[in-house]
Amino acid sequence: MNEQASNAERMRFFVEQVQEKGRLELIDELVRSDFRNHTVEPGQRADREGVRETVAAMHEAFSELRVEVLHCVGDGDLVATHKVFRGRHTGAWFGVPPSGNPVEFRVMDMVGYRNGQLAEHWAVADALSLLRQTGALT
Numbered sequence: 001m002n003e004q005a006s007n008a009e010r011m012r013f014f015v016e017q018v019q020e021k022g023r024l025e026l027i028d029e030l031v032r033s034d035f036r037n038h039t040v041e042p043g044q045r046a047d048r049e050g051v052r053e054t055v056a057a058m059h060e061a062f063s064e065l066r067v068e069v070l071h072c073v074g075d076g077d078l079v080a081t082h083k084v085f086r087g088r089h090t091g092a093w094f095g096v097p098p099s100g101n102p103v104e105f106r107v108m109d110m111v112g113y114r115n116g117q118l119a120e121h122w123a124v125a126d127a128l129s130l131l132r133q134t135g136a137l138t
Contacts (some may be wrong), residue, residue: 010116013030015083020065037121038122062090064088079111089101096134
């Protein structure tokens, strides 16, 4: 990633390359070693390794995964994104067995950058909609 890139550009790159394409090898370059996720689910790690585990789990659970950035706004070291994740539920996700259903869910998150790397993360995800689409809730 170019040193002159804005933090919003860095975030778009992270979403495209890591979240959507599953390029886990980029995580050590893009995410700080002291990274902190402030909104992890029970049982999830809140550190850089947790980012790697979450992205890997998403790609195991959702085939044909696509992530569309609807909005990406930077303000200094903070970047807010509004994204739509789309895929097919073909693997277990948080204990929910694969349904084969297409899924679409939205996530709004805020990330903090330090020296060009992801340092902090906060998120709100539409988990209820996702659980309904996977058949976990009726």
